[in-house]
Amino acid sequence: MKTHLNTLFVTTQGAYLRKEGEAVAVRIARETKLRVPLHNLDGIACFGRVGCSPALLGACGERGVSLSFLS
Numbered sequence: 123m124k125t126h127l128n129t130l131f132v133t134t135q136g137a138y139l140r141k142e143g144e145a146v147a148v149r150i151a152r153e154t155k156l157r158v159p160l161h162n163l164d165g166i167a168c169f170g171r172v173g174c175s176p177a178l179l180g181a182c183g184e185r186g187v188s189l190s191f192l193s
Contacts (some may be wrong), residue, residue: 127164132172138164140175163187 130146132139138149146163148156160181165188168174174189182189 128162130158130163130167131167131169133169135171137168138173138175139178139183140179144166146178160185160187165190167192169193171177 129187130148134148134150136150140147140149141160142157144165145157145159146166147154148158160165162175169192172191174191179183180191181187
């Protein structure tokens with residue numbers, strides 16, 4: 123079986139990424155807009171003013187999920 127891993131692109135200014143269980147939650151204006159299981163991701167690319175929780179940073183490091191912040 124072949125596993126296809128994906129990259130999550132976050133372009134909304136002011137978005138905040140956090141770990142909820144075993145998923146990445148994208149919150150905008152204190153409302154969760156998207157949840158993606160962390161095991162389905164190979165990378166996360168954040169463009170502009172996007173924040174990230176320390177718990178998610180640690181989880182990405184443990185699982186080998188690349189996390190990029192670009193201006």
